[in-house]
Amino acid sequence: MSEPTTWTLAESARRVREGAISSLELTDAYLDRIDRLDRAIGAYLTVDADGARAQARAADERRSRGERAPLLGVPVGIKDVLNVSGWPCTCGSRILEGYRAPFDATAVERLRAAGAIPLGILNMDEFAMGSSTENSSRQLTRNPWDLERVPGGSSGGSAAAVAADLCPAALGTDTGGSIRQPAALCGCVGLKPTYGRVSRYGLVAYASSLDQIGPLTKDVRDAALLHDVISGRDPRDSTSLDLPPTSLASGLGRELTGMRLGLPAEYFIDGMDPEVETAVRAAVEQCKALGAEIVPISLPQTRYAIATYYIVATAEASANLARFDGVRYGRRVPGEDPIDMVERTRAAGFGPEVKRRIILGTYVLSSGYYDAYYLRALKVRRWIRAGFDEAFRSCDALLTPTSPSPAFRFGERTGDPLQMYLSDIFTVTVNLAGICGVSLPCGFTKAGLPIGLQVIGPALGEAAILRVAHAYEQSTEWHTRRPNLAVGEGAA
Ligand code: GLN
Numbered sequence: 001m002s003e004p005t006t007w008t009l010a011e012s013a014r015r016v017r018e019g020a021i022s023s024l025e026l027t028d029a030y031l032d033r034i035d036r037l038d039r040a041i042g043a044y045l046t047v048d049a050d051g052a053r054a055q056a057r058a059a060d061e062r063r064s065r066g067e068r069a070p071l072l073g074v075p076v077g078i079k080d081v082l083n084v085s086g087w088p089c090t091c092g093s094r095i096l097e098g099y100r101a102p103f104d105a106t107a108v109e110r111l112r113a114a115g116a117i118p119l120g121i122l123n124m125d126e127f128a129m130g131s132s133t134e135n136s137s138r139q140l141t142r143n144p145w146d147l148e149r150v151p152g153g154s155s156g157g158s159a160a161a162v163a164a165d166l167c168p169a170a171l172g173t174d175t176g177g178s179i180r181q182p183a184a185l186c187g188c189v190g191l192k193p194t195y196g197r198v199s200r201y202g203l204v205a206y207a208s209s210l211d212q213i214g215p216l217t218k219d220v221r222d223a224a225l226l227h228d229v230i231s232g233r234d235p236r237d238s239t240s241l242d243l244p245p246t247s248l249a250s251g252l253g254r255e256l257t258g259m260r261l262g263l264p265a266e267y268f269i270d271g272m273d274p275e276v277e278t279a280v281r282a283a284v285e286q287c288k289a290l291g292a293e294i295v296p297i298s299l300p301q302t303r304y305a306i307a308t309y310y311i312v313a314t315a316e317a318s319a320n321l322a323r324f325d326g327v328r329y330g331r332r333v334p335g336e337d338p339i340d341m342v343e344r345t346r347a348a349g350f351g352p353e354v355k356r357r358i359i360l361g362t363y364v365l366s367s368g369y370y371d372a373y374y375l376r377a378l379k380v381r382r383w384i385r386a387g388f389d390e391a392f393r394s395c396d397a398l399l400t401p402t403s404p405s406p407a408f409r410f411g412e413r414t415g416d417p418l419q420m421y422l423s424d425i426f427t428v429t430v431n432l433a434g435i436c437g438v439s440l441p442c443g444f445t446k447a448g449l450p451i452g453l454q455v456i457g458p459a460l461g462e463a464a465i466l467r468v469a470h471a472y473e474q475s476t477e478w479h480t481r482r483p484n485l486a487v488g489e490g491a492a
Contacts, residue, residue: 023073069115095349105202122157152182177427184452199234279443318361
């Protein structure tokens, strides 16, 4: 029997179901590996070892009584922005130190209903603002493929944990690329569902009109499986679509005959890493070989996407983060009067990037600037959506790189926020348009860093993008590669 921590989610669930391994043994294998390796990676902020073992025992008992559930007894990692009843939820921020979640987010509740076991809390950029996880106030998370490099962000802990076999799958969130970009940089699969597919209830809001919860997994089938579990209408999120949970995992094929795949010229830009471009173009050829027709597409709106995103997202963030005032939420720093208290609380609790965005967001919403920035950004946002609608009249999905570069070194972009924002150029459009996208491995650089291919689909086009992703994945070996973490083994 192969090492249990290398199994996919589907494989783990099957082996537990068949009794080849108990849930307790599987859970212990992860706890043991986290013990040995996570000091070097830094993916987990908290591991709920006792809770996970107790649930594993309960799962084994349920199984022995003949109960069935799709993920019965399989552990899953959770990003630090989702409420898990009784666990800390800090959003990678000092301001929420000491906070404990009073309830389960709907996505977590649905994981539990499917029999999965929340294993621990995964690191992230503070309030999901960032592309490298360097904005976490808690700790550094390292890329398992090169410990001197970032795992991407903001779901860097989730991606690093999946890549390093520290959990079979994890939940992340994606407001402008935070599932897909870290998945690309860590060599795993990351799915950003259509806006409204997955309930945001219990997700601490960054930019409410862009945020979506989604899976980070070892392969495409697992992403489909996890999406099937967490999707579907939830009356507690008024933006959740009135649709039943998906059944994507049953519809994955191996060929692409009859599919038209668009190649948007604007996603192959000057200045992008040549190794990324080569790998993505090779993936396009591979899709052609699998029977797809490749259609050239133009999305001229793309050049305005970063500016639009950083206006809309910061505007919403400035409003959403008002609740961290030391009264409603946030660890209070006493002051001379209430205003002074709020100022001190927020000055001490938020990190520099969060402050920058609150200031930017407040500015673009302020009277006199609202029309020039925020309102105009909303108009461009609608135009971006119109561009995709037009594109999807001539193709079923789009193929693009996920990130213009592979994983970068720590500190390389922290001095220049704009440089960091530009890493999101290929991902923010999908959130602005409210559509869906998946990133999956499509090669490695000569230095051994993973490269991500993004498949973008129309609203509710998850079945189409996962079909493309799965057919491509199954015709390659990329998803089977593992980082060599021997250096971390046994490290004190
Ligand atoms: N990197 C983008 C940002 O900093 C996206 C983050 C996200 O998707 N949460 O806002």
